[in-house]
Amino acid sequence: MSSASFKGRKDKQLIMLNPETKLIPDLSKPAMAATRDGYGKGLMTAGEKDDRVVVLCADLTESTRCEEFKKKFPERFIEMGVAEQNLALVASGMANYGKIPFAASYAVFSPGRNNEQIRTNISLNNVPVKIVGAHAGISVGPDGATHQALEDIALMRVQPNMVVVVPCDAVEAEKATLAAAVNDKPTYLRLGREKSAVFTTPATPFEIGKAITLRDGADVTIIGCGMLLYNALMAAEELSKEGIECMVVNSHTIKPLDEKTIIEAAQKTGAVVSVEEHQVNGGLGSAIAELLAKNQPTPQEFIGLQDRFGESGTAEELIEACGLDIAHIKEAVKKVIARKK
Amino acid sequence: MSNYISESKIQELEIKANEARELLIEMLTEAGSGHTAGSLGMADIFTAFYFHILNHNPKNPDWAERDRLILSNGHICPIRYVAMAMSGYFPLEELKTLRKFGSRLQGHPEREKLPGVETTSGPLGSGLGQACGMAYAARMDKKPFRIYCAMSDGEHDEGSLWESAMFAGKNKLSNLTGIIDRNNIQIDGFTENVMPLENLRAKYEAFNWHVLEVDGHNIEQFIDAIEEAKAIFEKPTVIIAHTIPGKGLPEIEFDPAWHGKSPKPEEAKKFLNELRTLGGKIKSEHQ
Numbered sequence: 001m002s003s004a005s006f007k008g009r010k011d012k013q014l015i016m017l018n019p020e021t022k023l024i025p026d027l028s029k030p031a032m033a034a035t036r037d038g039y040g041k042g043l044m045t046a047g048e049k050d051d052r053v054v055v056l057c058a059d060l061t062e063s064t065r066c067e068e069f070k071k072k073f074p075e076r077f078i079e080m081g082v083a084e085q086n087l088a089l090v091a092s093g094m095a096n097y098g099k100i101p102f103a104a105s106y107a108v109f110s111p112g113r114n115n116e117q118i119r120t121n122i123s124l125n126n127v128p129v130k131i132v133g134a135h136a137g138i139s140v141g142p143d144g145a146t147h148q149a150l151e152d153i154a155l156m157r158v159q160p161n162m163v164v165v166v167p168c169d170a171v172e173a174e175k176a177t178l179a180a181a182v183n184d185k186p187t188y189l190r191l192g193r194e195k196s197a198v199f200t201t202p203a204t205p206f207e208i209g210k211a212i213t214l215r216d217g218a219d220v221t222i223i224g225c226g227m228l229l230y231n232a233l234m235a236a237e238e239l240s241k242e243g244i245e246c247m248v249v250n251s252h253t254i255k256p257l258d259e260k261t262i263i264e265a266a267q268k269t270g271a272v273v274s275v276e277e278h279q280v281n282g283g284l285g286s287a288i289a290e291l292l293a294k295n296q297p298t299p300q301e302f303i304g305l306q307d308r309f310g311e312s313g314t315a316e317e318l319i320e321a322c323g324l325d326i327a328h329i330k331e332a333v334k335k336v337i338a339r340k341k
Numbered sequence: 342m343s344n345y346i347s348e349s350k351i352q353e354l355e356i357k358a359n360e361a362r363e364l365l366i367e368m369l370t371e372a373g374s375g376h377t378a379g380s381l382g383m384a385d386i387f388t389a390f391y392f393h394i395l396n397h398n399p400k401n402p403d404w405a406e407r408d409r410l411i412l413s414n415g416h417i418c419p420i421r422y423v424a425m426a427m428s429g430y431f432p433l434e435e436l437k438t439l440r441k442f443g444s445r446l447q448g449h450p451e452r453e454k455l456p457g458v459e460t461t462s463g464p465l466g467s468g469l470g471q472a473c474g475m476a477y478a479a480r481m482d483k484k485p486f487r488i489y490c491a492m493s494d495g496e497h498d499e500g501s502l503w504e505s506a507m508f509a510g511k512n513k514l515s516n517l518t519g520i521i522d523r524n525n526i527q528i529d530g531f532t533e534n535v536m537p538l539e540n541l542r543a544k545y546e547a548f549n550w551h552v553l554e555v556d557g558h559n560i561e562q563f564i565d566a567i568e569e570a571k572a573i574f575e576k577p578t579v580i581i582a583h584t585i586p587g588k589g590l591p592e593i594e595f596d597p598a599w600h601g602k603s604p605k606p607e608e609a610k611k612f613l614n615e616l617r618t619l620g621g622k623i624k625s626e627h628q
Contacts, residue, residue, distance in 0.1 A: 081508070092470070092471050117467055125461045
């Protein structure tokens with residue numbers, strides 16, 4: 001799919017968008033919703049489909065959007081208190097027994113605080129616990145640096161057996177939740193607090209491990225995950241007007257990485273910009289760089305936190321201050337194109 | 342006189358426990374590393390579990406209705422491996438592969454490697470939470486089997502263990518029985534010097550557990566406590582089993598230095614002789 005050209009659509013502005021991705025008709029007017037809301041919806045469906053699905057939450061039931069599940073399936077909801085180590089342990093025991101546990105907290109605490117419990121008792125044990133890390137990224141905003149998980153992707157992707165998924169919007173988060181419920185693997189699901197653009201639709205394809213080429217272009221590939229993908233698409237639209245055509249790839253699964261799609265994209269465009277709400281050390285950008293260094297060495301620029309913590313502020317202010325906004329993505333695209341020669 | 346077990350059965354278990362100690366010394370010596378003191382100290386209890394207490398099927402380790410025995414302090418897995426081999430999970434011969442490359446008997450037990458170990462363990466303070474998860478799930482499904490969790494005393498330094506203890510008390514997990522190997526040693530010395538645990542009974546009681554204390558080398562007492570735990574309806578039970586680290590070999594008993602090392606071949610010869618002659622009281626055919 002990535003090597004195909006999507007020309008031929010009548011709408012001039014969106015001429016390079018991949019029609020197979022069935023995005024919303026007007027990208028400039030998206031509805032707004034948080035990925036945690038999509039998770040909450042997906043959880044209800046997962047719970048209805050399979051009574052082995054149980055939910056454990058560490059005193060954050062409403063804000064991690066486990067509340068509706070708790071109301072509908074009280075006997076399958078387990079309140080853990082503020083005890084993230086035990087959250088991972090009890091979930092491990094339940095999965096080992098045969099349940100499908102979703103273990104929810106904020107990402108700074110889980111997989112932050114309880115990393116070793118996850119490593120030994122979920123990843124090495126290879127039991128299908130779904131670790132739900134909410135309020136991830138800088139966009140948590142006013143809570144400040146203590147609550148902005150910016151290293152969770154790195155923590156999770158270095159553990160063998162662990163699947164790592166970062167949905168780009170609420171609709172994709174719902175699909176990711178349903179997919180995680182049936183994949184029979186330890187899985188990390190990263191969610192955001194802030195409402196963000198909903199630009200995919202129920203018809204947009206989603207499969208864990210399969211990246212989606214949202215837009216075609218020959219000059220550079222922007223590969224992103226999470227809510228910043230919308231910024232990547234907007235940057236691509238603006239750059240198109242300047243004569244720069246960006247391919248945009250939604251790499252919602254960081255592990256296992258869709259190697260084929262990413263290598264082909266790098267081959268075609270010869271330059272890559274990675275975009276994520278995470279430290280540039282160890283996240284999606286690193287995963288891409290590791291892959292390409294081995295298979296298709298390609299100049300790459302990294303949009304993400306440049307080895308710094310966040311601070312209090314609105315999501316919008318912080319995204320700009322930390323260099324994650326449309327302007328910075330455009331700048332990175334131009335910089336990497338200049339490095340192609 | 343126990344209501345739960347006959348004199349002859351107790352004697353049979355005591356003989357088995359002595360056999361287990363011999364196999365332990367042999368396997369640890371062959372391995373060249375491993376945890377001797379705690380393994381010896383828990384030989385009586387593991388023998389009681391595998392040959393009397395557990396409802397299990399060595400030929401079908403994943404049998405869904407089995408009792409679950411979680412070993413939280415995974416470093417004493419040699420005694421579990423011995424008890425498993427003796428009860429037919431795998432050939433005794435395989436004990437010689439302990440800690441060797443390619444072995445199913447990893448230095449710390451792994452669920453994916455060896456069926457029957459229930460879970461991967463070693464990093465301390467993590468078994469009880471998993472046992473809680475199993476007990477909670479089993480109760481949801483109205484399963485009658487029991488969950489046992491063997492822990493060390495030293496691992497009670499871990500905060501995560503107390504999170505789990507609080508959870509079990511809150512949820513009245515009466516199908517869960519914890520067993521603490523109260524041998525008073527840990528790597529850096531005696532527990533009460535490294536980080537005092539007492540009053541351990543009062544701590545568990547404060548967490549809404551039913552607490553029993555036994556001599557961990559008195560198989561009859563231990564089995565009675567296990568049976569009493571089954572009768573406690575509103576609380577999880579913990580059995581504080583007072584044990585002697587290195588039990589069976591007087592010259593290493595209570596010595597923290599033997600927490601994490603294995604016997605050298607010449608020591609093993611002496612130790613095996615002691616075990617086979619019950620400390621010189623009887624003549625052994627092995628002599």
